[in-house]
Amino acid sequence: MDETQQGQAPDGLFPPDWIKAGADLWTSLLKMVPPPTGTAAGPSTQKPPRNRSLESMETALKMWQSLSTTMSDPAVASAASKSLDALPDLFLKVAEASWDTCFQIQKGNIEKAGKIGRKVEAYHFENLDQEFFKTLKDIYEKEIRQFFYIPQLGLTRFYQERMNLLFDKLALLKATSAEFFSLLNLPFEQTAKVMQQEVEKLAQQGKVPKQAKEYYNLWVKILEGHFMTLFKSPEYNQALGEMFNQLSEFIIAKNEVVQDILQLLPVPTHKEVDALYRDLHQLKKRVRELERQLNPD
C-alpha cells in the first residue's frame, strides 16, 4: 500500500484529490480579495479603515481553507466519516419505532375485527385495560421521549429545556386523553351492539316498537346503563386520574414557558402575583386578629 492509499479515508468518502482541490479553491479565492486601498491624499502612516464585509469574507474563506486542509488529514477524515456512518443507525431507530407503532395499530384493528359477530353482553366491557393505548404510550416513552431530554447547552439551555419539557408533556397529554376519550366512546359502541340484540329479541316476541322515539328511549336507557357501569370501573377511575395528572403536568410546563415569555414584557408573572396575594391574605388575617384583641366588643 503506498502513501497515497494510506492517506485515503477508509471508505473513500473524502478522496484526497477532492480535498486538495477544495483547499486550493479557497486559497485562490483568498488571493482574489482586493488589498485595502489608500486615501486620496496619498500614503499615510495610519492604516486605512478596512471594509468590514471584505474582512468577514476573508475570515470565512480562511475558515473553509483550514477545514479543507484539516479534512485532508486521514485521521480527521476517518472520524468525520464514522460520525456520518452513525446517521443511518439513528434514522433506522426512528423508523423502527414508527413501524412498531403501525404494527401495533394494525394488530389492534385486526383484534377488533375478529370480534365482529360475537355475542355481546350488556353492561359489561371487554378489554377495558386499553392495551393498545398503553403500547402507543410505551413506544413514545421508550423510543422518542428521550430526545426531549438531551442535555441542552449554552446561554439559552434552561429556556430550551423548559420548551422541550412542554413538548414532552403535550405528547403525554395527547396519549392519555386519547385513551380517556376512547373509554368514553366504549358505551356508544357497546350500546349499538346491545341495541341490535334487543331489537331482535323484541321482534321475536312480536313487540317491535313502531315509533322512532321508542327506539331512542331504549337506546338512551341502555347507553346510560353502560356509562354507569364504565364510571364505576377501576380502569375508568385510573384513566380519569391519569388524565388529570397529565393535564396538570402540561399546564405546569406551559406556565413555565409562558413565564419565560412574560419576563420579557413589562407585566407581573403569576408567580409574583401569587406571592403578593399570599402575603396579603396572611396580613389580613393578622390585622383581623389584632382588631379582635384590641376591640373585643
Next chain:
Amino acid sequence: MDQPKIPLDLILASLAEDTEKAQARVTKVSEVLLSELSTEIASTPYDVVYEEDRVRLKHYRLEGEARLKTPLLVVYALINRETMLDLQPDRSVVKNFLRDGIDLYMVDWGYPSRKDRFLTIDDHVNGYLDHAVDFIRRKHNLPRINLMGICMGGSFCVMYAALHAEKVKNLITTVTPTHFDTDTGLLHIWMKALDADRIVDTFGNIPADLMNLGFLLLNPARLMIDKYIGFLENADNKPFVENFVRMEKWIFDSPDVPGETFRQFINDCYKKNLLIQSKMKLGGKRVDLKKITMPLLNFYGMYDHLVPPAACEQLTRHVGSRDTEDVNLDTGHIGIYVSSKSQREFAPKIARWLMERDEPDGRPASKGAAIVNFTPGKAAGGKGRPAPARPPKKKRLQGERLRPAKRAVNK
C-alpha cells in the same frame, strides 16, 4: 328458525309522518326562538346590606310584616350560585319564604378571583359567614338567628353551628354532605381518587368549567344528549323554552372555587371523612358535632346522585341536639328546590318548623357579647345556650312523596 321481522315499512311510514309534522313545528320553533323571551333569573327584589371582599349579604324585601321573629340566613354552596333558589317567579323558594313571612337573608359568595386562591374553609366559616351572622344579630338585636345551608353551604353551616352554637337558634341542612365515606355516589368515588393537591397547585382556583364538565360526565347520556333532545322536542313551547334557558343560565353561571378551600374540602372531607367523626379542624379549633345542640332539620333527596342519602342521613345521629328531624324527599339534588311539587311542600315545611321554634330567647343581644363570652370547651349547656324549646324528639320522615323535576338537570 324464521328470522324475526322488523316492521321497517311501519317505522318509515311513521318517520315520514313525523317529517310532515316537523315542518310545522320548525316554523313554530323559529317563532318562539326569535320572539322576546323572559329568561331572567333571581328577580325577587333585595338589598345588599353587608359586603366584605367579594362576598355580599342580600336582604330580601318583605311585602308585609315578618311572621317569624327570628330572621333566616341561607348559605349556598361555593359551587354554582344562590340564584337557584329564585330561578323563576312561579318556582322560587325565596318567594315562598317571603310569602310565609320569613325575614330572609342570603349569602352571595360572589366570583372568586386569583386573589382568593389562598382562602380556606376557616376564612369562609369563621370569617365571612361569622361576620354576616354578627351583622344580622346586631341589626335585629338578637343573640341568635336561624341558619339554613345548601349542599356544601350546609356543610359550612354544620361547621359554623358547632363552632358558634351560641349564635344559631335553629339549623336547617338541605342536601348537605357530612358523611363522605360512601360509594353510593359517583362523586364520592371520583373525589377519593382525585389528587386535589396537584390540581390546586396547578390551577390555583378550580375552574368552574372544569367542574361543570365533571358534573356533566356524571351522567352524559341524560345531561349531554337526552336533555337537549328534550329541548328540541319542546322548542315550540315558549314557557318550556324560557324555563329551560333559565336553568341553563343557572347551571353554567359557575364561579371558580378558591383553591385552598377545595383542597381542604377534598382532603379533609371526601378523603379522610373528618367532619362526621368530629375530627375536622378550622383555624386550630376542632369541629365537634356534639356541640350542635340547637334544633336541627335535615333534608335530603332519595334520588340525589351528587349527595346521596348515605352522605346526609348520619348527621342527626352525631349531633348533640335531641330535637332533630330527617326528611327524605322523593326527589333529586336540585328537584328539592325547583320541582313544582316541592314548591308547595318544601318551603312551607321549613316555615312551619321554624314557627314552632320561634319563641323569643329572652336575652337581648349585646353587640358581639356572644363572641366574647363563648368558650368552645364550655359551650354545651353553658351560658347563652337555652334548652331546646320543644320537647326533645328524634324524628325521621321517609319519602314525603315530593316528585322529582320532570326533566333531568345536571346537578
